[in-house]
Amino acid sequence: MQEFRLTVGPASFRLLSEWKKPLNQMRELYAEYPAADIPDFTVRLEAVNALRRFIRPSAAINGDYMLPDAAPLPIEQGLLALEMGMNLQMALGWRRQMILHASAAERGGKALIMTGESGSGKSTLSALLGINGWRFMGDEFALIDPVNGEAVPYPRLISLKNEAITAMQDGAADIRFGPLMKATPKGDIRHMVPPADAIAQMSKRANPALILFPRFGHDPAIRDMPPSETFMRLTQASTNYVALGEQGFEALTGLVQNVPARALDYRSGEEAMELVEKLWEELA
Amino acid sequence: MTASPEKIRYRAEPSGALLIRPLDAMTLIYHRASGITHMVTEPVPEILEAMAGDALDAAELATRLSETFDLGGADDAAAIIADRLAELAELGLVSAVRG
Known part of the structure; x- marks a missing residue:
């Protein structure tokens, strides 16, 4: 899996993806944001099943906190899936504020x-x-x-x-x-x-x-x-x-x-x- | 035999158990034991304050409230207060006292 770490305000994330493209997009858009040593949350973009990685690929959003019925997104929307995953970690897991x-x-x-x-x-x-x-x-x-x-x-x-x-x-x-x-x-x-x-x-x-x-x-x-x-x-x-x-x-x-x-x-x-x-x- | 609702004695949660914040027409009550926030209007804050730490039935509470508030000489004040006390007991803000 590819990895990208970033910090947004007080929260830090480790993003993992089976696909390079959405992570590269995140790297480019978050280029000026600080990296994270010890991330608060992990978000993973994973293929819904092994074949789905290649045929009409679809990404499931997983992480420390998950919604069991969150629908997978087509991989072209991988950037959105990562953002949604980050939001979900904050919404369900953040306690400092x-x-x-x-x-x-x-x-x-x-x-x-x-x-x-x-x-x-x-x-x-x-x-x-x-x-x-x-x-x-x-x-x-x-x-x-x-x-x-x-x-x-x-x-x-x-x-x-x-x-x-x-x-x-x-x-x-x-x-x-x-x-x-x-x-x-x-x-x-x-x-x-x-x-x-x-x-x-x-x-x-x-x-x-x-x-x-x-x-x-x-x-x-x-x-x-x-x-x-x-x-x-x-x-x-x-x-x-x-x-x-x-x-x-x-x-x-x-x-x-x-x-x-x-x-x-x-x-x-x-x-x-x-x-x-x-x-x-x-x-x- | 079940006691008449107006004869049941209640005790309010001790003052340290509740955080009470009057806002405008509404008052917020945070119940520490349950972690639940209640948003209430009169006469709930007045009832809780009047009860202080005592076990009172509806008639005794009506007498106590009438010292501060004009209850309009209502004959049914005790019955109305008994209803409110029963509701507050369901919320856990007062408890029925046995015996």
Whole structure:
């Protein structure tokens, strides 16, 4: 098996694959990320059976933590399979911080946390902020330190879906992208390498100052969200709230008591950016 | 013979067993023994506070609550509180006291 080791924020991974191509793609896209001596997690891409390695090859995602019914992906989507495997290890195995299924960006030492359903646009918004004067901290997981409440960056590759792919391709000239993967289980997907400052500062934490619940495709509107509703939504957005026990409770109550939260409806990235800037000005 | 619900005495979990955080209209209660977070509204936090460390039945608790809160002279206060106590017992936040 081929091997590639990398570190993303506080977590480190050992990726193993029976195929060279997806690992080479990962090596290229994660070139600026530090290597890992002692990895926290291992992710393996393995042939579903021996013949499948050669005939219509299909890769099963295995690792320290696994979903028994995770469907194998065609090997052309091996890069996506590795990313999914890394996400799974974090979601099921990470205990050092509270994990929120959320994106995050930093400005002036303070962090904006954005969470929402798939399709809410949280990933695209964090990518847009990252090329417009903010430091991108992550598009998938916001990690909250249970001791001091700080947001810990997890700037993995940005996973752009469907229309967001063209929007970002047109947005900036010097962005590096992975291969376009069409018709994956999550639609068309193309990974984007985070801006250089996001990678260079992946150990630099920030205090959360605003929590947003973006929702794409609705007339622009901003709604105050009371702490109890924020709490309830964030427990649903956390993959390890229950596992962290009392620490998780203290971390999450601290977050919702100290940080303002708003629901944000928008129709375009441009509109969302304007509203985010306005709210940041008022509240952060 | 089963005791009438209003005659059952309950004791709240000791104060150290619960982490209580009022937020807005809702209050969060983390139950250390079970690791479960409960999101409750009034009168649950008020009931738990009024019970302090004592074993009380619904009528005794109604009397105690009426010292602080206006129960509206409701004759059925004890019956309502008995229902709430039974619910809290199911959540493990109070326990029925035998004997």
